[in-house]
Every structure is written in structure tokens, then in C-alpha cells.
Amino acid sequence: MTVTRKIFLAIVSFVVCLAAIFVFLTYFVIKESFEVMAGQARGELMEELSEQFTRYYNQHGHSWDGIQQFKPDDASWRHYPEASIVLLSKDRRELYATGTANPQMIANLGLKEVLRADGQVIGHLRYYDSEVAGLSKLRLGIPISVTFLLLVSTIIFVLISLLIAYWVARRITAPLRGLIPAIDRLGQGELGTQAPVLSKDEYGKVAVAFNSMSSQLQRNEDVRRNLVADVAHELRTPLTIVRGKLDALQQSGSSIEPENLLPLQDELIRLSRLVDDLHLLSLAEARKLPLEKKPADIADLVQRVMLHVEPAAVEKRIDLTMENLASRQEMELDANRMTQVLLNLLVNAIRYTPEDGSIRVVLEDRREGDRSFLRIAVSDTGVGMEPEQVEHIFNRFYRTDEARARNSGGMGLGLAIAKEFVVAHHGILEVSSTLGQGTVFTVELPY
Numbered sequence: 001m002t003v004t005r006k007i008f009l010a011i012v013s014f015v016v017c018l019a020a021i022f023v024f025l026t027y028f029v030i031k032e033s034f035e036v037m038a039g040q041a042r043g044e045l046m047e048e049l050s051e052q053f054t055r056y057y058n059q060h061g062h063s064w065d066g067i068q069q070f071k072p073d074d075a076s077w078r079h080y081p082e083a084s085i086v087l088l089s090k091d092r093r094e095l096y097a098t099g100t101a102n103p104q105m106i107a108n109l110g111l112k113e114v115l116r117a118d119g120q121v122i123g124h125l126r127y128y129d130s131e132v133a134g135l136s137k138l139r140l141g142i143p144i145s146v147t148f149l150l151l152v153s154t155i156i157f158v159l160i161s162l163l164i165a166y167w168v169a170r171r172i173t174a175p176l177r178g179l180i181p182a183i184d185r186l187g188q189g190e191l192g193t194q195a196p197v198l199s200k201d202e203y204g205k206v207a208v209a210f211n212s213m214s215s216q217l218q219r220n221e222d223v224r225r226n227l228v229a230d231v232a233h234e235l236r237t238p239l240t241i242v243r244g245k246l247d248a249l250q251q252s253g254s255s256i257e258p259e260n261l262l263p264l265q266d267e268l269i270r271l272s273r274l275v276d277d278l279h280l281l282s283l284a285e286a287r288k289l290p291l292e293k294k295p296a297d298i299a300d301l302v303q304r305v306m307l308h309v310e311p312a313a314v315e316k317r318i319d320l321t322m323e324n325l326a327s328r329q330e331m332e333l334d335a336n337r338m339t340q341v342l343l344n345l346l347v348n349a350i351r352y353t354p355e356d357g358s359i360r361v362v363l364e365d366r367r368e369g370d371r372s373f374l375r376i377a378v379s380d381t382g383v384g385m386e387p388e389q390v391e392h393i394f395n396r397f398y399r400t401d402e403a404r405a406r407n408s409g410g411m412g413l414g415l416a417i418a419k420e421f422v423v424a425h426h427g428i429l430e431v432s433s434t435l436g437q438g439t440v441f442t443v444e445l446p447y
Helices: 003-041 043-059 103-108 128-189 202-252 258-285 298-315 335-352 388-389 414-424
Strands: 084-089 093-098 113-115 120-128 294-297 319-324 330-333 358-368 371-380 428-434 438-446
Touching: 003 128, 043 113, 043 120, 043 358, 084 103, 103 120, 120 128, 128 202, 128 438, 202 258, 202 428, 294 298, 294 335, 298 319, 298 330, 298 358, 330 335, 335 358, 335 371, 335 414, 335 438, 388 428, 414 428
Parallel strands: 319 358
Antiparallel strands: 084 093, 084 120, 113 120, 294 330, 358 371, 371 438, 428 438
């Protein structure tokens, strides 16, 4: 059953039930009101007659024997036109009757009173006159007439409600119906399909979320295709070199000198490093990367990494400095993984910083609510990046300088691996850059 039909049936059911309850309550109230009016019209008279008949019953040994000769003391009831009285036993047999009214009229339109003695039912008293008959006719006729009018009105109201309910159901589910074709196209493999956003309510939010998901799936598919192409390219290069070298050595027919094997060894090392990096990155992205967390002095760790890259900085006359503003030095972390992160950031900073530039490493605290973080900022005065480059800087195999030869730099996995290492420590790695002014990489680790 469609959502439109469910909403339609729900509204219709509610309207019909509400109308039925209204008709029933109206009929009941009107009927009870006229019964009260009829009872009040002859209330005192009925009470007096009931007492007289009950007294007779008690005085004659709890028996109605001889009741046919009984004459009520109060003759006021005789002043009403067509006044009649009927006494029935508790099993509805006629015991006493006076007046000229038809017994059927008395039964249908007269007043009724149950006679009791010592808590037991001893009989039923019926009273009838023309005025009481008129009120009884109103009591019976008006509720029926009102009920009939209410039923007719209810049917018309329900029919109008059906049209309104159908229109409301269609209107409410219109954004959902617009979303279904987009979902179907996405299910058929049309990644990036966009659904129309027809409102700003929950349906609109669903459409926006769907469009975002579809766009993300398209981006992921593009990344997957690029990854396959990049991996194939990265593997093809060393394999082609190795194959060419081996073919040349084989065709030469001479003995192989050890120095001729060195290029082959370099390419095999490069190939092995690529496979290891991809494996490591896959483990990190799957959150299965093993970490050996131990207390470590983060300032000392940064200084050791800086000493490692200092020769390259000195060669380019780059000023490499560190400023420690952190209040705490020791943290629980995997020193080897974090060393790889810092080493990657500093090597990249040196690579893209021109001669006579500067690189500054700052350690400081940051608080967010009741949580404390250590922030490590690596800033350089290098060439910087375009905004679109910053957006993809942590992607696999992405490098800002596409013209740079693969052998002159890394394979584009370093920053992707560094980010996953930081995430494995429940931290974040961010970058901000201005073209021609420099880049700042920021690592935040929770204490």
C-alpha cells in the first residue's frame, strides 16, 4: 500500500469515526432532554400515584388482589384530556386500567414508572394524557429527524472530506514521489543522480541528504577508478623498467655484472614500498591498524624528527625552528606512527619551500569544552596551493605538481597515510594554504 493511500485512509477513518460519535452523542442528548421534559411535566403526579398504588400493595398483604376496585385519592389527573392509568404486574400482566386511551398508545407514548416495595419490583405504572403524548411524540420524532439530518450532513461532509483528504495526501507525498525516480536511477547505477528539492521541511531535508549521498557515491566511484588507474600506473613503471633491464641483459649473452643489478634492486625496493604503503593505508582506513601506544615526550619526538631532516633544510638554507607552548609534554601515542606523520609533513614542507625560506613548528594547547588537545602546527613559506588542491591533498596518489616526475618525489600516499595515522589516534589533521604565501598543516591529538 502506498503512503498516499495510507494517509488517505487514516484521514477518512478519523473523519468517519468523529462524525459517527457526533451523531450518536447528539441523538442521545436530545432524546434524554425530551425524556426529562416529559417526566417533569407530570413528575409530581406520577410520584403521588406511585405512592398510592404501593401503599395499596403493602396494605393488602403484598398482593394486588382487588386492585380493580381501587380508585386513586388524587383526582387531579382526571382534569387532563384523555388521561388514562394502567397498572401492570412485574411480569407485565395488566392488573388495573382506567381511562379511554388505547393501551398501545399508553405503552408507546405514556409515562412509565417502576413500583418497588422493600427493594423488590412489584409492578409497572403507566400514565397517559394528550399533553404527555405530544411531548413523547416530540421525544421520539425530533431525535429521529435530527439524526436523519445529521446522517445526510455527515455523508456530504465525509464526501467533501474524501476529496480534501485525497488532495492533502497527494500534496504531502508529492516530494516523496519526486524522490522515487531518482532512487530508482541511483539503484540502476546512475551515480550522481539528483532529486528535486520541492520543500524546506523533512521531505526537503531527505532530498538534500539523498543528493549529497548520490554526489558522494559519484565522487567515491571517481576516486576508485582513479585509484585503480594510479595503482596500475605505479606498478607498471617499475615492472616495465625491470622487464626492460632483464630483456637487455638476456639479449646481451654476457655475464651480468653486480652493478648492473642495482637499478633492478632499486625498482624492486620501490615496488615493495608501494605495496607496503597501500597495505598500511588499507589497514588504517579499515580501522585495523595496530598501534603500540606508550607514554612519549612529544617535544622530544618533534626535535628528533627535525634533526633527521635538518641536513635537507640546511642545504636549501631554510630556517627550521620549533616553539613549545604546550603545558604538557607526555602523551600516550605510537611513537613510530607519529614520527612517520611528522617526518612526512616536514619533508613536504622542505620540498615545497624555496631557498632562504623558513619552516616553523609550534606546539600549543587547545581546549574544547572539557576536552584538551595538543596542537602541532607545521607552517612554511613555500609556494602554497590553490583551493581546489587543498580539497584533494589527502587523497591517494594526489600530488599538487602533476608535472613532477614520480622519481623526484613520493607516490602521493604520504599525506593519506599520515591522516589515517592521526585519525587512528582519535585526532585530526587539517591543512590551510595560500598560493604564493605558504601552507600550514595542523595536527590535533587529544591528551
